[in-house]
Amino acid sequence: QKEVEQDPGPLSVPEGAIVSLNCTYSNSAFQYFMWYRQYSRKGPELLMYTYSSGNKEDGRFTAQVDKSSKYISLFIRDSQPSDSATYLCAMSASGGSNYKLTFGKGTLLTVNP
Amino acid sequence: KAGVTQTPRYLIKTRGQQVTLSCSPISGHRSVSWYQQTPGQGLQFLFEYFSETQRNKGNFPGRFSGRQFSNSRSEMNVSTLELGDSALYLCASSSRQADTQYFGPGTRLTVL
Numbered sequence: 001q002k003e004v005e006q007d008p009g010p011l012s013v014p015e016g017a018i019v020s021l022n023c024t025y026s027n028s029a030f031q032y033f034m035w036y037r038q039y040s041r042k043g044p045e046l047l048m049y050t051y052s053s054g055n056k057e058d059g060r061f062t063a064q065v066d067k068s069s070k071y072i073s074l075f076i077r078d079s080q081p082s083d084s085a086t087y088l089c090a091m092s093a094s095g096g097s098n099y100k101l102t103f104g105k106g107t108l109l110t111v112n113p
Numbered sequence: 114k115a116g117v118t119q120t121p122r123y124l125i126k127t128r129g130q131q132v133t134l135s136c137s138p139i140s141g142h143r144s145v146s147w148y149q150q151t152p153g154q155g156l157q158f159l160f161e162y163f164s165e166t167q168r169n170k171g172n173f174p175g176r177f178s179g180r181q182f183s184n185s186r187s188e189m190n191v192s193t194l195e196l197g198d199s200a201l202y203l204c205a206s207s208s209r210q211a212d213t214q215y216f217g218p219g220t221r222l223t224v225l
Binding site for chain 1: 117154156158192213217221
């Protein structure tokens with residue numbers, strides 16, 4: 001079993017839809033959870049960062065972490081064509097002095113105008 | 114503040130050759146990590162350097178090596194290239210205060 005599982009999609013939605021992206025993980029030591037967005041031929045761009053369980057909102061984006069279920073989610077409200085990209089979840093057992101991220105394989109999202 | 118820069122952006126090599134990739138972190142960031150991204154395996158951690166010392170290493174063969182200089186710039190080297198080494202190689206930097214990483218645009222390596 002991979003440490004981090006993420007549905008690769010592809011996911012296609014109409015403009016304005018609410019998008020839900022999810023990852024599950026098996027390593028209970030993970031405490032730091034991130035979502036990255038990667039456009040074609042670009043490096044990943046940090047979208048959201050959450051420590052431990054709970055919700056975090058930033059504009060149209062909401063990240064949720066449920067450590068008891070080992071499940072994290074990213075919600076995108078009022079999706080736009082510019083949101084079309086690959087979304088990667090990433091996790092770390094510790095921050096600070098241990099910068100090793102374990103990634104999901106990414107979900108390809110297309111938002112159609 | 115300038116982001117993470119990587120050179121070269123594209124590289125074509127043949128099997129058996131070696132290659133060196135370069136990464137300049139965000140100013141003030143002392144931690145540099147390297148990742149390999151392929152369609153089949155996704156993003157996989159190679160190694161991480163802090164203050165010129167390798168602190169973490171992923172599950173890659175010894176053909177993959179790296180180093181960090183006193184100005185925090187980093188290089189990674191791949192010797193005896195194989196076709197399977199074709200990938201996007203990403204560098205990421207972090208500051209002491211941050212618990213996450215910021216990525217560069219990557220170097221796309223093609224091995225023929």
